[in-house]
Amino acid sequence: xxxxxxxxxxxxxxxxxxxxxxxxxxxxxxxxxxxxxxxxxxxxxxxxxxxxxxxxxxxxxxxxxxxxxxxxxxxxxxxxxxxxxxxxxxxxxxxxxxxxxxxxxxxxxxxxxxxxxxxxxxxxxxxxxxxxxxxxxxxxxxxxxxxxxxxxxxxxxxxxxxxxxxxxxxxxxxxxxxxxxxxxxxxxxxxxxxxxxxxxxxxxxxxxxxxxxxxxxxxxxxxxxxxxxxxxxxxxxxxxxxxxxxxxxxxxxxxxxxxxxxxxxxxxxxxxxxxxxxxxxxxxxxxxxxxxxxxxxxxxxxxxxxxxxxxxxxxxxxxxxxxxxxxxxxxxxxxxxxxxxxxxxxxxxxxxxxxxxxxxxxxxxxxxxxxxxxxxxxxxxxxxxxxxxxxxxxxxxxxxxxxxxxxxxxxxxxxxxxxxxxxxxxxxxxxxxxxxxxxxxxxxxxxxxxxxxxxxxxxxxxxxxxxxxxxxxxxxxxxxxxxxxxxxxxxxxxxxxxxxxxxxxxxxxxxxxxxxxxxxxxxxxxxxxxxxxxxxxxxxxxxxxxxxxxxxxxxxxxxxxxxxxxxxxxxxxxxxxxxxxxx
Numbered sequence: 001x002x003x004x005x006x007x008x009x010x011x012x013x014x015x016x017x018x019x020x021x022x023x024x025x026x027x028x029x030x031x032x033x034x035x036x037x038x039x040x041x042x043x044x045x046x047x048x049x050x051x052x053x054x055x056x057x058x059x060x061x062x063x064x065x066x067x068x069x070x071x072x073x074x075x076x077x078x079x080x081x082x083x084x085x086x087x088x089x090x091x092x093x094x095x096x097x098x099x100x101x102x103x104x105x106x107x108x109x110x111x112x113x114x115x116x117x118x119x120x121x122x123x124x125x126x127x128x129x130x131x132x133x134x135x136x137x138x139x140x141x142x143x144x145x146x147x148x149x150x151x152x153x154x155x156x157x158x159x160x161x162x163x164x165x166x167x168x169x170x171x172x173x174x175x176x177x178x179x180x181x182x183x184x185x186x187x188x189x190x191x192x193x194x195x196x197x198x199x200x201x202x203x204x205x206x207x208x209x210x211x212x213x214x215x216x217x218x219x220x221x222x223x224x225x226x227x228x229x230x231x232x233x234x235x236x237x238x239x240x241x242x243x244x245x246x247x248x249x250x251x252x253x254x255x256x257x258x259x260x261x262x263x264x265x266x267x268x269x270x271x272x273x274x275x276x277x278x279x280x281x282x283x284x285x286x287x288x289x290x291x292x293x294x295x296x297x298x299x300x301x302x303x304x305x306x307x308x309x310x311x312x313x314x315x316x317x318x319x320x321x322x323x324x325x326x327x328x329x330x331x332x333x334x335x336x337x338x339x340x341x342x343x344x345x346x347x348x349x350x351x352x353x354x355x356x357x358x359x360x361x362x363x364x365x366x367x368x369x370x371x372x373x374x375x376x377x378x379x380x381x382x383x384x385x386x387x388x389x390x391x392x393x394x395x396x397x398x399x400x401x402x403x404x405x406x407x408x409x410x411x412x413x414x415x416x417x418x419x420x421x422x423x424x425x426x427x428x429x430x431x432x433x434x435x436x437x438x439x440x441x442x443x444x445x446x447x448x449x450x451x452x453x454x455x456x457x458x459x460x461x462x463x464x465x466x467x468x469x470x471x472x473x474x475x476x477x478x479x480x481x482x483x484x485x486x487x488x489x490x491x492x493x494x495x496x497x498x499x500x501x502x503x504x505x506x507x508x509x510x511x512x513x514x515x516x517x518x519x520x521x522x523x524x525x526x527x528x529x530x531x532x533x534x535x536x537x538x539x540x541x542x543x544x545x546x547x548x549x550x551x552x553x554x555x556x557x558x559x560x561x562x563x564x565x566x567x568x569x570x571x572x573x574x575x576x577x578x579x580x581x582x583x
Contacts, residue, residue: 104129154337154384157236158330165265165328168233182289182325184282185268186213189221189255199554200562201495202273204518211515212277219266226258234261240340247351247361256319256365257339260332263297267327272320274488275480276522276541281323284462284479284539287455289325294473297331298323299374301468301478302542305529308409311452314468314476315375315408318367320542321480331474334382335373339365341384342391349395360401363394368401371408376416379471386416393424406435414442463536480540481533483525487545492562494521496569 108126111119119126186209195203210218221229230238237257245251259270269281289295300321303309309316324332342364343350352358362368372394376387393404403424411419418438425434453469455462468476486494498517526538 105133154334155381157337158333158381161234161236161264161333162328162330164233165333168265169327182285182295182323183267183327184213184215185217185219185266186210187219187221187259187262187266187268187270188273189226189258189262189270190273191223193220193222197554198273199492199558201492201518204495204498204515205276206273207515208276208519209271212280213282217268219268221258221262223254226254226261229258229261229265233265234336237261237336237340240343244343244365247347250351250361250364253361253365256369257336259319259322260335263322263324264329264332264336265327267324267329269323270319270321272542274491274543275320276519276543278519278523278526278539278541281539284455284457284465284477285323285325287457288467288475288477291453291455291467292469292472292475295326295329296473296475297329298325299370299474299476300480300540301476302480302482302544303478303530303533304482304544305484309478309481310533311466311468311478313409313412314478315371315412317371317374317476318542318544319370320544321540322370329473330381331373331377334377335369338373338382338384338387339369346395358398359395360399363401363404368394368404368408372404374470374474374476375408377471377474379473383416386420389416389420389423396424403431410435411438411442414438461536463534465534465537479537480542481526481530481538482542482544483522483529484545485529486522486525486541486543488543489546491543493565493569494518496562496566 104125108119108122108129111122111126188206188209190198190202210216227241230241241254241257244253244257247253262268263270269285271277285298288298299317301309301311301314301316302318302320303316307313350359350361350364360368363372372387372390373382375390376383390404390407393407394401396403406424407414407419418441422434422438425431452466454464454466457465465479468478470476495518498514498521522541526541527535530538
């Protein structure tokens, strides 16, 4: 495999491959390594010109001879006559319509080497193709210089922020004993701390978090608290925090920014109010900090019933639950830096539409951003060059972000170095071939599981749980599930059924039996849906399915519907009980 890299393609196809064939040694052509622009000899009078530079990975060839080579150059250049008739020698209109300078340039080089007498009719096109290619290379060079500058600037910003953060920690008392321990504080947030303004099931879920982690501190953050946090401790992001809601439908993005900021400044565990633990996080986080050489940031991998998530899809992450085992972790500050950079560069196109955002904004601040930064994180910090590639892939698609999803999930075990060497083609026509080639490489190299590391947890309680450790200070824990049968509306119904007609509206009034019933419904849904998963690995539950309640909203309409559901539950209870009660 490695030796083939050192064999010129012409020598391979013209000499070595025929010798192997004569000796009855079978060797598939697709395994040969060639360079862009190589001319590979085939049948007598025919050659393959390899057109592999930007638009393909592997041996993408054009079968040509002396007759059709010039036509191929014209086609590659987009020089097609408007009237559909025969193409005449190059005209200025052809040059203006030059579409594929790389393909044309490589073919021109083949003509120069092998059929110089055919060069005259396409000479102008060849010169233009070379000029265009030089311009592309110069733009790419400037882009690389910009990325290097941004990485240097980001590193300096990170150092300044770390000094400020550490000074803040010193003012607040000695730091936690890391890595032998971690910050045992649970953070949650909503626009208000008045629990009468929370969806009722959230009160129960929040109570479950504190019930399973009774010795942890608890910090609740309102919108006003978070605005003050940026103003006082992270003023470099305060303007972005205030301006972000002006981008259509992105007010929720402020909560994402605040989450990263809270974990950076304070450490601890952040959990959305529509999440729930099945057991305490004490044991697993204790083992994590003892396993890692540096106090890590902890990202949670979420498995869903549609096949996403789990060890084979390591970047199926979300901002629902995250942790910083100690304050001042550079990962969370770097995520904020990356959002700021992206926001400043692309806000005009991201938020251009009058009614809705132009692109899937989850890739600006939420799960997509987290996955991209996790993918681009290295032992030296955030690789802005790799992140730029992922962002470019994202910006090619409106709304669904399908191309960057391929890189994050389908090609999860292909390194960023490989993706940078073989980026997706500029033309969608070649996309399937590109993906197929990289998938074959990924499978051949058995890269799946290359970051897996077993955790030394009690097997009777946790089974053979493994984590994904891409760097020495970042770990991805596959410990969460998102059951489709418990959408937000079904979760609300379960809460009502478990409360059995009680009108308790404050979490302090919820009885232990109600909470046990509520958790039992959750555990039962997990066991019914995730039959192939070790139940001991399902430590957290994330309720991502909507089911008719957007983000667990609790407006007047939802309050009226809640009253109707409660009345319905009371009727069902009088006529034989509810499904939740039976559980």
